[in-house]
Amino acid sequence: MTAAPVTEKNHRDVWVFAEIQDHERVLEGALELITRGRELADALGERLCALVFALEAERYLPVVAQYGPDIIMYASDPALKHYDSRVVPDLLAGLVRDHRPSILLFPSTEAGADLAPRLAARFATGLTAHCTGLAVADHPEYGAGLLLMKRPAYGGNAIATVVCPKARPQMATVQQGVFVKKERTDIHARIIQVPFAAGRADGRIESLEAPLRWDKPAVPLEQAQVVVAGGRGLGSKKNFDRLYELAGLLGGETGATRVPVFNRWCGEERMIGQTGKTIRPRLYMGFGVSGQIQHTASIVESGIIVSVNSDPDTPIAEMSDYVVTDDAASVLDALIERLKAEKRD
Numbered sequence: 001m002t003a004a005p006v007t008e009k010n011h012r013d014v015w016v017f018a019e020i021q022d023h024e025r026v027l028e029g030a031l032e033l034i035t036r037g038r039e040l041a042d043a044l045g046e047r048l049c050a051l052v053f054a055l056e057a058e059r060y061l062p063v064v065a066q067y068g069p070d071i072i073m074y075a076s077d078p079a080l081k082h083y084d085s086r087v088v089p090d091l092l093a094g095l096v097r098d099h100r101p102s103i104l105l106f107p108s109t110e111a112g113a114d115l116a117p118r119l120a121a122r123f124a125t126g127l128t129a130h131c132t133g134l135a136v137a138d139h140p141e142y143g144a145g146l147l148l149m150k151r152p153a154y155g156g157n158a159i160a161t162v163v164c165p166k167a168r169p170q171m172a173t174v175q176q177g178v179f180v181k182k183e184r185t186d187i188h189a190r191i192i193q194v195p196f197a198a199g200r201a202d203g204r205i206e207s208l209e210a211p212l213r214w215d216k217p218a219v220p221l222e223q224a225q226v227v228v229a230g231g232r233g234l235g236s237k238k239n240f241d242r243l244y245e246l247a248g249l250l251g252g253e254t255g256a257t258r259v260p261v262f263n264r265w266c267g268e269e270r271m272i273g274q275t276g277k278t279i280r281p282r283l284y285m286g287f288g289v290s291g292q293i294q295h296t297a298s299i300v301e302s303g304i305i306v307s308v309n310s311d312p313d314t315p316i317a318e319m320s321d322y323v324v325t326d327d328a329a330s331v332l333d334a335l336i337e338r339l340k341a342e343k344r345d
């Protein structure tokens with residue numbers, strides 16, 4: 001049932017959904033978002049609350065606490081081992097109803113993309129998806145504490161600033177990698193365990209196991225304005241995983257040749273080429289990609305092509321606007337560090 005809209009007057013505090021990835025670690029994007037949430041809460045003079053719902057949730061609380069929430073609300077139960085859309089939206093909606101946060105933020109993941117719209121519909125409020133920037137401001141007409149949500153618009157040709165002037169909570173999902181996580185040793189979080197009635201799920205579906213990584217692009221590769229793609233030359237899954245961070249920093253998506261998909265470094269949704277996706281980004285960057293026709297036929301419409309390869313004569317060099325002749329993993333690391341440093345300054 002849809003609740004009546006509420007006004008900004010009786011809502012305060014910033015909440016962040018601290019998603020647990022692969023039931024073994026706090027998602028990096030959640031820690032980045034808690035860091036940004038801390039800054040927003042400070043600017044508003046309000047509290048920051050992080051939400052942890054998981055099997056053995058207590059394990060994750062020390063990590064979450066390092067990033068400066070005033071409060072951590074958690075629920076711990078076997079029913080929370082995997083994200084379950086029959087369970088988590090009810091749990092979170094109950095808390096939102098009781099505590100009335102003003103801002104509610106989620107990482108842009110499969111779970112975030114399921115949970116956030118369900119909550120927005122229940123509270124008849126607005127949601128901005130895949131944000132790449134967040135700030136707060138006062139507005140002469142709409143009052144104090146307005147969340148300014150930035151995201152690409154018009155196929156990436158413009159950056160829109162979206163506001164949710166009247167309804168609360170103001171809600172956003174945020175691309176991973178756009179904020180830099182920062183520890184805060186000066187704040188000691190109050191830990192609150194929230195009641196959770198396990199077994200509320202209707203029992204028609206039982207979740208036995210879930211894939212370890214929900215590796216589906218948040219934005220379909222065909223629509224992404226920036227695609228950073230990896231090939232065999234990255235050498236390992238560990239190196240390939242760094243592409244996700246670069247994609248986040250550039251507001252783009254991660255793609256692959258057939259080799260990383262076959263090696264199970266990433267999901268098949270990310271394969272570009274004859275048997276994969278055809279892309280038309282403004283910027284394509286290939287790391288350790290040779291440029292076989294089955295791949296390159298599907299990237300020719302890219303605006304700018306950059307290739308990083310240890311072999312200067314590899315076929316992709318011929319169609320590239322910029323060629324970097326070097327070790328792909330090292331260039332990837334250097335680029336990430338440089339972009340992070342620029343964001344800090």
Ligand SMILES: Cc1cc2nc3c(=O)[nH]c(=O)nc-3n(C[C@H](O)[C@H](O)[C@H](O)COP(=O)(O)OP(=O)(O)OC[C@H]3O[C@@H](n4cnc5c(N)ncnc54)[C@H](O)[C@@H]3O)c2cc1C
Nearest residue numbers: 231232233257258273274275276288290294295310327328
């Ligand atoms: C019917 C068919 C359909 C296909 N469909 C697709 C498809 O849809 N998509 C697709 O991608 N492929 C497809 N393929 C496979 C395709 O032919 C190529 O095998 C594949 O694209 C090659 O991937 P790659 O560039 O990652 O690997 P490789 O061709 O092995 O190239 C690796 C590159 O990494 C470089 N390198 C090595 N070490 C380093 C280092 N340390 N630093 C930097 N560079 C380094 C090498 O110089 C080389 O250029 C298909 C093949 C067939 C037969």
